[in-house]
Amino acid sequence: MNIMKDEATKRKFIAQLSFEEIRLPPFEDILILGKKSPQGKIGVYKSFELLVPNEFEAFEIEDEVVEAVFVNKRILKKLDQDKIMGILREKVFPYISDSEILKVDLKLRIFYDSIEGEF
Numbered sequence: 001m002n003i004m005k006d007e008a009t010k011r012k013f014i015a016q017l018s019f020e021e022i023r024l025p026p027f028e029d030i031l032i033l034g035k036k037s038p039q040g041k042i043g044v045y046k047s048f049e050l051l052v053p054n055e056f057e058a059f060e061i062e063d064e065v066v067e068a069v070f071v072n073k074r075i076l077k078k079l080d081q082d083k084i085m086g087i088l089r090e091k092v093f094p095y096i097s098d099s100e101i102l103k104v105d106l107k108l109r110i111f112y113d114s115i116e117g118e119f
Contacts, residue, residue, distance in 0.1 A: 025051055027103035031070040032088070034098040041068035059085070065098045078108050 025031070025048065033041055041058065048056050048070065056070045059081065071084060088104070096102050 027105075029072050029075060029106045030084075030088070030104035031056075032066055032092065032096055032100075032102040032104060033068045033070075034065055034096055034100045034102075035063075035067045036098045037067070037101045038099075039101065044068075044070065057081075061085075063089075063093060065096055066093055075106060075108065078110060 031044070033039070033044060039047075041060070045058050055073060057073055057076055059069045059071065061067060061069055069085070069088065071081070075084065084106075087106075092102070092104060
């Protein structure tokens with residue numbers, strides 16, 4: 001009987017482990033806050049100032065669904081606020097619910113048709 005008891009108490013396990021590096025905040029370009037999102041604009045702004053000080057610009061939005069938009073300042077150096085908000089209003093705002101927090105990846109490529117000069 002002791003032999004059976006010893007075999008019954010032996011346990012085995014198998015574990016799978018993986019990990020990867022993350023960056024804070026967990027987005028790089030734009031964050032959109034719905035009006036009823038669990039985190040408010042003031043809390044998100046304070047979090048950004050602690051994690052990545054002076055990297056994002058916050059914009060309050062007059063919209064039925066969207067409360068605020070946070071834009072990485074490096075994007076604002078390439079494209080002005082009005083153009084960015086126009087793109088977001090047309091292409092993103094229609095798909096966000098008032099309780100969501102949505103991250104937006106915006107990749108910009110700037111090009112010139114031709115540049116003339118003298119040698």
